[in-house]
Amino acid sequence: MSFARETDVAVIGAGPAGLSAALAAAQAGARVTVIDEYPQAGGQFYKQLAGGFRVIDRARLPGDYTKGDTLLARVRGAGIEILNEALVWGSFEPGVLSVRHRRATGTIRFRNTVVATGAYERAAAFPGWDLPGVMTPGGAQTLVKSQQVLPGKRIVLAGSGPFLLPVAATLIGAGANITAIYEATTPLEWAKHAPRLWGHWARMNEAVRYRGTIAKAGVPIRFGRIVVRAEGAESLERVVLMACDKRGRAVPGTEHIEEADTLCAGYGFVPAVQLTRMMGCAHSYESGKGGWVPTHSDDMETSVIGVFVAGEVAGIGGAHAAMAEGTLAGLMAAQRLGHTVADADVSAARRNRSRHRTFARLVADVFALKPDIDEIITDETLVCRCEEVSAGAIRAAALSWGANVNFIKGVTRCGMGYCQGRVCGSLVETLTARTLGVPAGAVDSFHVRAPLKPVTVKELAAFHPPIPDIQHLKDIHGPHHP
């Protein structure tokens, strides 16, 4: 089965940014198609219960289930086409996306697009992080919120960043037994940033609420500690932790052990830039935004005309920044098509975006990855989980091949597996930079290749791309074009 669709504004991703963009563009009069990989819109932030589950009384659900309801209801009422279980696996010419929608493969032709592909978690690597029972905090949250399954019986949370708090609150609300939360940074290290909190009362209030839930459950938060090892025969049995200094170095003699069957460890998020890379958008390295991000104008337009970005893909900034940017990108995409948008709406979206981005910069500074945190990654530690490549192999390849991670990929196979380097990419960049003693941004990132997401050969075989216009190619390339 194959299809060829057309739309005015294609929005990729149905999280807070994508939904806000779709709504803004549709309300301005544009024809909008949203493409989303999951069975239900909402993304990771507005994660919904999986279809099949029934809620008896929606009002009695915890607040994190219902907070997306208003936005989702407005989107449903705005005449927006939403393709669920649809993924963009390539973009081979301007204005055309190659899409797999359920079992069919085809193209969606667009005039403007808003890429709102979000982010995924920055892997926390240490010896034993591949054991069953070690997972990402977001993974544990998804399992509970969407599937009503607890990830384990005795859970340790570790890593760094504000995201650990809502994850803990969700797990506690579901009756999970969390032994403790270990945050790599300390309040003392945060103190210098305190004045910048002024004015961000709503965000601070959220943190206080989560802290309240955690305190009420009697779960301690221990600061300045990192996981140095995960141990167990066939799955996780013990987590070994140590105190760390302000550079992230483990302090000798501080080792202690937590018996646990589940460890949720993560160091924040990495923007999902595979599609903007494939579309040819220029990227720059900004550590405060989570690494490589597409550069964009004040209107959220990338270096490729008609390709806008919004939310985490444009830099880690949280759901509120994502919604503001989504609205702005949606308005500008519609305006570009000739629709009238109110100046007041545009300036309100700009103001919101600036306010939330200012807060995001503060969070990024407070929870910045400590520079020596990778010293716990021994040479035997697995880095590429798919192809089973160790840190030692990557360090050796970096010494031989220099700061080109694509050479290192070719030599070691790291990043060549099913996940296409999404999990190990940031680790390989960090290890390479540290091995060579160069700044993180001096190291390239993995090239992207189609298919960006899985598509079967059977589906590809049924996919008929438009036949190229030979005369047009001859006009461009000369008469000898084959």
Add this chain to the structure above:
Amino acid sequence: MRNENITFGEAVNVFVDGTPLQAHRGQTIAAALYASGRRILRRTRVNGKPRGLYCAMGICFDCVVKVDGETERACMRQVEDGMQVTLLDPLTKPEPKA
């Protein structure tokens, strides 16, 4: 976990390496396996190491299984009645044919 405010979907039967497993419509294969207490979802190709759920959102592919002969992420694919799930263990059993 059971939240009395949420009811599970209708019961469906899936087969995991030929053994029946009761699951509920709406559940992913991974959630059904975790709910049954199973945490090792496959063994790796090179070193035969056990793996479980890692990202649970379709990014990492650590939870891949064979479903009716096709490779699928257990955290993304929802259960269907009569579905045949094969856990990957290349060191002890050959990959099933599609």
